[in-house]
Amino acid sequence: xxxxxxxxxxxxxxxxxxxxxxxxxxxxxxxxxxxxxxxxxxxxxxxxxxxxxxxxxxxxxxxxxxxxxxxxxxxxxxxxxxxxxxxxxxxxxxxxxxxxxxxxxxxxxxxxxxxxxxxxxxxxxxxxxxxxxxxxxxxxxxxxxxxxxxxxxxxxxxxxxxxxxxxxxxxxxxxxxxxxxxxxxxxxxxxxxxxxxxxxxxxxxxxx
Numbered sequence: 001x002x003x004x005x006x007x008x009x010x011x012x013x014x015x016x017x018x019x020x021x022x023x024x025x026x027x028x029x030x031x032x033x034x035x036x037x038x039x040x041x042x043x044x045x046x047x048x049x050x051x052x053x054x055x056x057x058x059x060x061x062x063x064x065x066x067x068x069x070x071x072x073x074x075x076x077x078x079x080x081x082x083x084x085x086x087x088x089x090x091x092x093x094x095x096x097x098x099x100x101x102x103x104x105x106x107x108x109x110x111x112x113x114x115x116x117x118x119x120x121x122x123x124x125x126x127x128x129x130x131x132x133x134x135x136x137x138x139x140x141x142x143x144x145x146x147x148x149x150x151x152x153x154x155x156x157x158x159x160x161x162x163x164x165x166x167x168x169x170x171x172x173x174x175x176x177x178x179x180x181x182x183x184x185x186x187x188x189x190x191x192x193x194x195x196x197x198x199x200x201x202x203x204x205x206x207x208x
Contacts, residue, residue, distance in 0.1 A: 054066045143174060
């Protein structure tokens with residue numbers, strides 16, 4: 001039996017909605033606010049995932065293929081530990097350490113979430129050593145490129161404001177302009193676009 005989550009308006013608060021056995025829309029886990037995520041089975045198969053999650057899995061594990069709907073072996077082994085932790089904590093694996101993968105030019109952090117009914121994986125990618133000039137080629141102003149640079153390194157709006165000595169409100173306005181320029185809706189898609197810009201630059205760079 002499906003267990004409802006504490007949201008009165010599923011359409012408003014939950015990004016991931018799935019039909020249950022009776023054809024009713026259910027909020028499967030919680031709101032992810034555009035974060036790359038996948039709802040998975042205990043045995044490591046994907047029931048549903050965002051396109052950004054598929055992109056990340058393909059980038060970090062080249063053997064991964066979305067049509068197979070099977071998570072990479074490294075994640076499945078990590079999830080096995082997560083299941084044991086969940087059983088020990090009556091269905092909630094709150095204390096499980098995230099899976100961290102270093103893969104220049106960035107780092108991938110995978111988090112395990114379980115509510116007793118559904119299991120989800122959240123993916124967060126932080127980039128470093130990003131050349132600002134590459135970001136400016138995306139059509140950004142120097143200041144917008146700086147904001148995107150720090151955003152890609154996992155900084156929050158208040159943290160970016162302190163680093164650049166501007167207000168949080170100004171950072172928010174700059175982010176709105178960045179998203180509009182890149183044609184994206186959230187920070188995760190913006191970071192993915194930044195990563196693609198760096199990759200294209202590396203592929204076009206002359207061999208030394």
